[in-house]
Amino acid sequence: MNRKKFQQFVEDKKTMPGMLPLVHTTPCDTFLDVIDAGELTPSYCEHFKRDLLYLFFGRPAYRVQESATHNLTFNWPFVFLIDPNKLTDIHRIYPFDTGAFFLGIYSRFFSKRAKEADFRLPGDLAYAEKVASIFYGGPKGYFNARSGICPNIGLTDFEAQGIHELSKLPPFASFGSNEIKRDERSTAIEIQIANSLDLRDVVVKILVPEPFITDEVFLSAVKKHDLQDRVGDFNIVGFHEGNSWIGQIYQATSDAFKELGYFDE
Structure with a gap:
């Protein structure tokens, strides 16, 4: 069976280009x-060895990560x-978080025979642009995860059918109390x-929890690499659980992105 069928599906679609920055989020x-x-x-990586x-x-x-209290700052996201x-050297691209794929979280959307190789795309960001355009209409729709797009998908384009269904569902939807809930990584x-x-070469912005803006340890670290002018912040609401901060992070x-000109019409 042709394991590059999804790649061929993406390549065959005419799309409008639309780039976005890449994002890496890590705990404090x-x-x-x-x-x-x-x-x-x-x-x-245990999966890819x-x-x-x-x-x-x-x-x-x-x-x-779950912690005893949200005041434990080791877990605050940056x-x-x-x-x-x-x-210039991207290894591979996938239309979803592969960790969740290996855990079987997408099992209702794809054949039991589906392998990660079926969804593998070459290391060219043009493929990421095309996936965002095909299933979300462009970068803004993709960022907001609002899919009103109905791409023309063939009867045997099984991988694209599953990706399309994932794109239409709320990211936290589950099909039973015993299933692991998806989150927005399932369509990222x-x-x-x-x-x-190298941070100085590639980073355009670092978004940090607001209390760190005046923290001496943090300030010393960013000044060490001359990154202090690239820092932004988001609000931390202490009586909200940690996962609810994601809304603040998305807004920041x-x-x-708007400041950098990526959401220009």
Whole structure:
């Protein structure tokens, strides 16, 4: 069977180009290591059996680890927005978060015979642009996960059919109390990088929890790599659970995209 069928489906569609920054979100304890080193580095992936750095095309898709209290700052999210024009060596692209695919979270959308290779796209961001255009009408629709698009999908384009159905459903929808709930990562386009990225070369914005804006440890770290002018913030609401902060992060990311000119009509 042709395992590049989804790639061929994407290539065959006429789309309007629309680029977005790439996004890497990490908890505070990891962020401090990253900012100290001045680079994002790949780490070993059990699924792909190699070192990889994971980014998402245009979305700060992320879920915090459960902790005893939201005041434990080790788990607060930090967001890197990365200039897509600065990446020259992308390993692979997928139309969803592959971690959830390997966990079987998309099992209702694809054949039991489906493999990750069926959805694998070459390391060219034009493919990410095309996926966003085909299933969401462009970068803004993709960012907001509003799919009113009805692409012409053939009867044997099984992979595209599943991706289309995923794009139409609310990201937190589940089909039973025993199923793991999806989140917005299920429709976030995954970008895999196999090499380190120097923050000074690739980062256009760092979005951090508002209390860190005046924290001396944080300020010293960003000044070390001359990144202090690229910092933005989002609000932390202490009586909300950690996962509810994602709305604040999306708003800050949207504002940054507008500032950088990515949502220009």
